[in-house]
Amino acid sequence: MTIAAGQAAPDFTLKDQDGNMVTLSSFRGDKAVAVVFYPFSFTGVCEQELCQLRDDVAEYEAAGVQLLAISCDTAPTQKEWARQQNWTFPVLSDFWPHGGVAREYGVFNEDLGCAIRGTFLVDRDGNVVDSFTTDSLGTARAKERYTEALAKL
Secondary structure, rough: OOOOOOOOOOOEEEOOOOEEEEEHHHHOOOOOOEEEOOOOOHHHHHHHHHHHHHHHHHHHHOOOOEEEEOOOOHHHHHHHHHHHHOOOEEEEEOOOOOOOHHHOOOOOOOOEEEEEOOEEEEEEEEEEEEEHHHHHHHOOOOHHHHHHOOOOO
């Protein structure tokens, strides 16, 4: 079961593509956070989604929202992918324990060993104000759904 609106967002600390540790609660009181789980690095739909976030990053910054992208891939894999795509937001590795954070958020696919496409908008108090997933790994999240979520802050 995924974390729903109104619930406290489970805290986590994960390594980003540059080796820095990023803790969700470190943004509390300062910024809202969009926690964006994606299945696999170097795949078409995931690349499309994260490039859309990159292209719209000013919209999130203007709303006071920090983007955090998470997959179960290794940090070195994500470092190379982020470099190639020029992503400026943290791309976090939920590699070990494998999918631990995705499991806490209820978006880990046990059969495939990856996160499903799940997005959680966390307010400055650390509570989820909106969450949404897609029906399959091959289905991208709609930009309009992000816009709806941001309007709830």
